[in-house]
Amino acid sequence: MLNVCLKKTWDTFRLDVAFEIPRGKVTTLFGPSGAGKSTVLRLISGLEMADGGMIHNGKEIWFDETKAIHLPPQRRSIGFLFQDFALFPHLTVEKNVAYGIKEKKRLREVKDLLSLAGLSGYEHHYPAQLSGGQKQRVALIRALATKPDLLLLDEPLSALDWEARRQLQEDLKRIIKQFGITTLSVTHEVTEVYKLADYVIVLESGRIVKKGTPEEVFLGKKLSTRIQIVGKVVGIESDFIMAAVTVMHEDQYFKTLIDTEEIQRLNLKIGDDIVIGAKSSDVILFKVLTKS
Amino acid sequence: MNFTAPLLLTLKLSTITTFILFIIGVPFAYWLAFSKIRLKFLLESVVALPLVLPPTVLGFYILMAIGGNSFIGRWYEAIFNKSLAFSFQGLVLGSFLYSLPFAVQPFQTAFLGVDRRLLETSWSLGRSRLYTFFHVILPLSRQGMLTGCVLSFAHTLGEFGVVLMIGGNIPGITRVASVSIYDEVQSLNYGSAYIYSSVLLSLSFAILTIVYFINRRFVRTI
Numbered sequence: 001m002l003n004v005c006l007k008k009t010w011d012t013f014r015l016d017v018a019f020e021i022p023r024g025k026v027t028t029l030f031g032p033s034g035a036g037k038s039t040v041l042r043l044i045s046g047l048e049m050a051d052g053g054m055i056h057n058g059k060e061i062w063f064d065e066t067k068a069i070h071l072p073p074q075r076r077s078i079g080f081l082f083q084d085f086a087l088f089p090h091l092t093v094e095k096n097v098a099y100g101i102k103e104k105k106r107l108r109e110v111k112d113l114l115s116l117a118g119l120s121g122y123e124h125h126y127p128a129q130l131s132g133g134q135k136q137r138v139a140l141i142r143a144l145a146t147k148p149d150l151l152l153l154d155e156p157l158s159a160l161d162w163e164a165r166r167q168l169q170e171d172l173k174r175i176i177k178q179f180g181i182t183t184l185s186v187t188h189e190v191t192e193v194y195k196l197a198d199y200v201i202v203l204e205s206g207r208i209v210k211k212g213t214p215e216e217v218f219l220g221k222k223l224s225t226r227i228q229i230v231g232k233v234v235g236i237e238s239d240f241i242m243a244a245v246t247v248m249h250e251d252q253y254f255k256t257l258i259d260t261e262e263i264q265r266l267n268l269k270i271g272d273d274i275v276i277g278a279k280s281s282d283v284i285l286f287k288v289l290t291k292s
Numbered sequence: 293m294n295f296t297a298p299l300l301l302t303l304k305l306s307t308i309t310t311f312i313l314f315i316i317g318v319p320f321a322y323w324l325a326f327s328k329i330r331l332k333f334l335l336e337s338v339v340a341l342p343l344v345l346p347p348t349v350l351g352f353y354i355l356m357a358i359g360g361n362s363f364i365g366r367w368y369e370a371i372f373n374k375s376l377a378f379s380f381q382g383l384v385l386g387s388f389l390y391s392l393p394f395a396v397q398p399f400q401t402a403f404l405g406v407d408r409r410l411l412e413t414s415w416s417l418g419r420s421r422l423y424t425f426f427h428v429i430l431p432l433s434r435q436g437m438l439t440g441c442v443l444s445f446a447h448t449l450g451e452f453g454v455v456l457m458i459g460g461n462i463p464g465i466t467r468v469a470s471v472s473i474y475d476e477v478q479s480l481n482y483g484s485a486y487i488y489s490s491v492l493l494s495l496s497f498a499i500l501t502i503v504y505f506i507n508r509r510f511v512r513t514i
Contacts, residue, residue, distance in 0.1 A: 047412050073415040080416035086409040090431045099427075100417030146418055 002150060002182065006043050007052040015039055015206040018053075021150070026176060026183040026196050030217075031203035037186040040203070041152045044184065045080050046073040057149055079143030079151045079181075084159055085135045087127035093138050094123040100146040113141040116175065133164040137171060144179055151176070153185035157192060169195040190218065295484070297464055298472040299491060305380070305468060306448040309387040313395040313444045316388075318437075321399030322425060340393050347390065351457025354386045358458065383459040383466055390454045394443040402436020403429055435507060442503045446496050 002021040009015070015036045021027045029037040042048040044055055046062065049070050055063040062071045073080075087096050098110045114120050117137040127135055136156065143151060156172060157165045173196055176183055185196060193200050193214050200217045202210040210217050324336060342350055358376040359365045368376040376382045406429050414424040430437070452470040459466030461475060469488050476485040 045412075045416055047416070073412070074418050074420060076416075077418075078416055080413065082409050082413065084409065086407070086413040088410060088413075088428060099414070100419065102418070142417070152416075 001058065002044075003054070003056045004040075004044060005053040006040060006050045006055070008039070008043065008048075008050045013206055015050075017201075017203065017206070017208050019201050019208060019211065021182060021184050022199065023182050024180045025198040026185060027199045027201065028193050028197035029184065029186045029201050029203055030188065030190075030193050030197075032188055034205075035203040036206040037188075037203055038154055041080070041154050041184065041186055044150070045078050045152055046071055046076050047080075077146075077149040079146060079148040081136075081139050081143050081151070081153045081156050083155045085127075085139040087135055087138055087142075089127050092124050092126055093119060093130070096127070096138055097142045097145050099142060110145065113145055116178070117141045117171070131164070132160045133168050133171075136160065136168055137175075140172065140175060144175070144181065149182060151181045151183040153183060155186055155188070157187075157189075172196065193218075294463070295487075298467050298469045298488070301380075301464070301467065302449060302469040302492075305383055305387055306445045308384055309391060309448045310395075310441050310445045312384065312388055313391060314437075314441055317392070317395040317399055317440065317444075321396045322403055322429070324396065325400045325403040339396050342390050343393050347451065347453025348457055350390060351386065351454040354382075354389060354454065355458045358382055358385065377458055378460045378462060378466060380459075380465055383455060383468075386454045386458045387448045387451060390451055391444040391447045394447045395440040398436045398440035398443065399433070402433035402440075405436065406432045438506060439503060442499055446499045449492065449496060449499075 001023055004021065005018040007014075007016050013036070017036075017040060019027075029040060031037055039048070043050045044062075050063065050065065052065045053063070054061070054065065057077070061067065061069050062076050063069060088099065091099065093114070094110055097113055098107055101107055101110070111120075111123075114123060117140065119134065119137060119141075122130065122134065122138075127138070130138065136159075140156075153172075157168055160168060169192065176196070183196075185192075187193060187196075197214055200210075200212060200214050201208055202217060324332065324339075355377055356362060357364055358368070360369065360375060360377070365376055376385070410428050410432070411424055414428050415421070419427070450470060451468075452474070455466065455468055456471055456474075459468075459471075461467050461471050467475070469492055473485045473488045473492075476482070476488065
């Protein structure tokens with residue numbers, strides 16, 4: 001368990017958060033841009049220093065303001081996956097992955113890591129020769145190669161197009177689960193939370209407004225900033241479901257881009273009752289004018 | 293022999309100066325690029341001074357600093373039993389200071405041009421700042437390093453005022469090509485002045501052409 005309590009003040013922004021990161025699980029910081037999500041990652045990694053608080057990795061102290069302890073990133077046992085992957089452009093895929101490995105005998109593991117990420121045969125390619133998705137996988141296994149205690153993912157899929165994103169969500173999930181690594185990720189997309197997260201922490205304007213499992217957070221009753229529409233599934237197509245919205249009108253179909261995986265996960269069948277949650281700011285309501 | 297001596301001396305001076313600038317300039321530029329001390333801008337201004345100062349002014353101050361009455365001059369004389377002013381070593385020191393911005397500024401710009409994310413990635417992968425410098429910053433600054441070295445070399449090749457002020461015109465010791473040109477013109481030997489000038493012109497042109505050519509290739513490969 002990692003215990004995190006961080007305070008930092010800028011001119012107009014104040015970050016004040018306290019939370020736990022359970023071992024072997026994926027915890028996701030979710031919130032709009034400017035909420036302070038990426039800053040939390042940077043503070044945990046040691047790339048920036050908080051004004052107050054502490055970060056304890058079990059018995060290890062990474063940061064403690066009262067004890068004047070601030071370990072540099074090198075001594076924190078972290079893997080940091082940046083938004084734009086940050087691959088070393090002058091090093092081959094193989095050397096990128098091996099970059100953080102200090103023991104010579106462990107260099108043999110690079111091959112296994114590459115095959116785990118479906119990158120066998122790309123050992124001698126340079127980052128410029130890879131697709132966005134491949135780059136992301138290289139960055140991921142590079143971060144995992146040092147066997148860190150904590151993996152930090154900063155909007156890991158945002159630099160990719162929609163198609164690549166779908167594929168990579170799966171890869172990311174598979175690889176993270178395989179390693180069983182404690183992960184803290186950051187995203188502003190609900191689908192990413194559902195795909196990856198075991199726990200969600202909702203951050204708004206530097207403060208935590210909600211914590212829990214994705215279901216608890218997004219389907220709970222205290223969705224003050226969201227609206228819910230209740231309806232019945234009337235059709236399932238390849239990548240969207242059609243639902244009759246019972247609380248509005250029986251005949252109004254609701255088309256939503258929820259991919260097939262999600263439909264399977266929820267085991268949706270025609271006739272099922274569903275609840276669709278949406279951010280109220282994303283919904284526009286029209287009043288239908290009828291001729292009298 | 294007499295004719296080629298100033299040219300060879302010029303090349304020797306440029307080579308040694310560039311080498312020293314590289315050895316001292318790289319860590320210095322790194323410090324300038326990444327240090328967070330507040331008064332850094334003062335030091336940056338000092339480094340840039342030779343760009344705007346008349347070489348004779350710089351030469352005058354260096355001469356005062358290394359002359360027989362100065363602390364450095366006396367200290368040098370006590371150790372090496374000879375004067376630093378009007379010696380080849382004095383010329384190297386003068387050239388070093390005179391060409392410092394031509395090396396340090398491109399180095400510094402190149403270091404700062406390396407994407408900070410890459411440095412942060414390296415640190416987060418457990419690598420020290422020194423390791424990061426040798427394995428990320430230096431390889432990705434090749435172009436700036438090359439530019440800095442070549443500019444220093446070419447600049448030292450063509451220096452005149454500083455050399456004349458602190459080295460004088462001693463054949464075989466401090467009489468470099470640029471001083472020889474002045475000397476030959478004073479003696480109305482235009483033929484020799486032509487030859488020295490054309491050699492310096494060709495050399496400078498060739499060096500700059502190579503730099504621009506290599507830079508273009510770098511740009512293409514990135």
